[in-house]
Amino acid sequence: MKIAVLPGDGIGPEVTAQALKVLDVFVREGMPLEFEQGLIGGCAYDQTGHPLPEATFKLAKEADAILFGAEGGFQYETLPRGLRPGDALLTVRRELQLFANFRPVVAFPELVGASPLKASHIDGLDLVILRELTGDLYFGEPRGVHAENGVQVGINTMRYDEREIRRIAHVAFRTARTRRRRVCSVDKANVLETMELWRSILEEVGREYSDVTLEHLYIDAAAMALLRSPLHFDVIVTGNLFGDILSDEASMLTGSIGMLPSASMGEGTKGLYEPVHGCAPDIAGQDIANPLASILSAAMMLRMSFGESAAADRIERAVRRVLGSGYRTADIAEPGTKQIGTAQMGDLVFAALS
Numbered sequence: 001m002k003i004a005v006l007p008g009d010g011i012g013p014e015v016t017a018q019a020l021k022v023l024d025v026f027v028r029e030g031m032p033l034e035f036e037q038g039l040i041g042g043c044a045y046d047q048t049g050h051p052l053p054e055a056t057f058k059l060a061k062e063a064d065a066i067l068f069g070a071e072g073g074f075q076y077e078t079l080p081r082g083l084r085p086g087d088a089l090l091t092v093r094r095e096l097q098l099f100a101n102f103r104p105v106v107a108f109p110e111l112v113g114a115s116p117l118k119a120s121h122i123d124g125l126d127l128v129i130l131r132e133l134t135g136d137l138y139f140g141e142p143r144g145v146h147a148e149n150g151v152q153v154g155i156n157t158m159r160y161d162e163r164e165i166r167r168i169a170h171v172a173f174r175t176a177r178t179r180r181r182r183v184c185s186v187d188k189a190n191v192l193e194t195m196e197l198w199r200s201i202l203e204e205v206g207r208e209y210s211d212v213t214l215e216h217l218y219i220d221a222a223a224m225a226l227l228r229s230p231l232h233f234d235v236i237v238t239g240n241l242f243g244d245i246l247s248d249e250a251s252m253l254t255g256s257i258g259m260l261p262s263a264s265m266g267e268g269t270k271g272l273y274e275p276v277h278g279c280a281p282d283i284a285g286q287d288i289a290n291p292l293a294s295i296l297s298a299a300m301m302l303r304m305s306f307g308e309s310a311a312a313d314r315i316e317r318a319v320r321r322v323l324g325s326g327y328r329t330a331d332i333a334e335p336g337t338k339q340i341g342t343a344q345m346g347d348l349v350f351a352a353l354s
């Protein structure tokens with residue numbers, strides 16, 4: 001069980017260190033996890049001149065799973081033309097064809113007071129955003145900035161072919177079968193041809209899963225409905241860009257973006273596991289970031305890549321035990337709770353497991 005550990009930039013190394021701390025419990029118990037670290041993002045660019053060095057890509061390709069922190073932390077202006085922050089992660093996702101991005105949104109009962117929404121609105125919340133991760137505006141051609149009659153024009157292309165839509169649709173329906181059998185497909189089929197195709201393929205695939213209810217929402221209405229009636233949702237399947245935006249929005253239902261883990265899967269069991277948040281330069285280096293998204297991503301890794309569901313359940317229970325004891329990082333702190341730092345949260349989850 002070889003794990004490529006790519007902590008990246010900003011709070012990435014701080015939160016990944018806590019996930020590794022927690023995984024160490026299982027190593028001590030004899031689980032054959034092997035870790036190899038690689039550089040990615042701004043730190044890789046600073047040290048090697050490229051945000052995704054060849055050695056890191058090789059490591060990611062060869063490992064059974066990838067535990068990723070966050071990338072960013074370098075300035076747009078210092079990047080060579082054509083290189084954007086986010087490129088290294090996008091390359092790994094795309095080249096390894098990790099097209100199915102699971103972003104579970106679960107309101108821990110201990111944290112219902114940390115959300116800006118009323119407790120009655122989110123009590124029992126358990127939905128998953130299934131974000132298509134290797135297509136859409138992120139990768140469509142043509143793209144770029146060029147001059148037209150002396151005027152600069154920026155172009156990106158929303159592109160999906162029917163095979164890409166079909167495979168994520170199957171994942172959505174199969175996932176719904178393990179849950180409450182409801183799929184909500186989010187698109188913009190009233191305006192965009194790409195999304196018209198998206199909707200028709202979802203309908204076509206949906207006919208193979210007559211035991212699963214399929215509904216469609218436009219992205220604007222979905223953004224609203226997610227706040228108005230979050231408990232309505234089970235599996236939300238959507239494209240790359242809409243999924244990116246909806247998941248940050250949904251994170252606030254749980255109290256903080258520091259609570260949202262993710263798993264990006266392809267056809268097999270190899271996956272990339274990362275918190276949904278970024279490198280958070282505003283809080284980096286202060287030991288105040290919430291490491292629970294990273295710790296919960298490690299739990300997803302044990303379950304989805306290594307079939308170690310009991311170990312994953314134990315991590316999730318340990319997180320709940322620590323929250324139940326009143327410990328909180330700053331982002332989820334409420335009056336009457338005990339505010340602690342990143343490393344201490346990792347220590348407490350470790351202790352709750354041991």
Ligand SMILES: NC(=O)c1ccc[n+]([C@@H]2O[C@H](COP(=O)([O-])OP(=O)(O)OC[C@H]3O[C@@H](n4cnc5c(N)ncnc54)[C@H](O)[C@@H]3O)[C@@H](O)[C@H]2O)c1
Binds near residue numbers: 256
């Ligand atoms: N997967 C990734 O690597 C990833 C994801 C998103 C953004 N980014 C990059 O990160 C950089 C910053 O982006 P951004 O500010 O838009 O998004 P961000 O997710 O880094 O931060 C958004 C806000 O959430 C807070 N936050 C994020 N994670 C937190 C945590 N674990 N605990 C407590 N608070 C947390 C931050 O302090 C900030 O206020 C950019 O360079 C962006 O490209 C990387």
Ligand SMILES: CC(C)[C@H](C(=O)O)[C@@H](O)C(=O)O
Binds near residue numbers: 089244276
């Ligand atoms: C860093 C960026 C490329 C990335 C994305 O847009 O996919 C991030 O926002 C995410 O949600 O994983």
Ligand SMILES: [Mg+2]
Binds near residue numbers: 244245248276
């Ligand atoms: Mg995002």
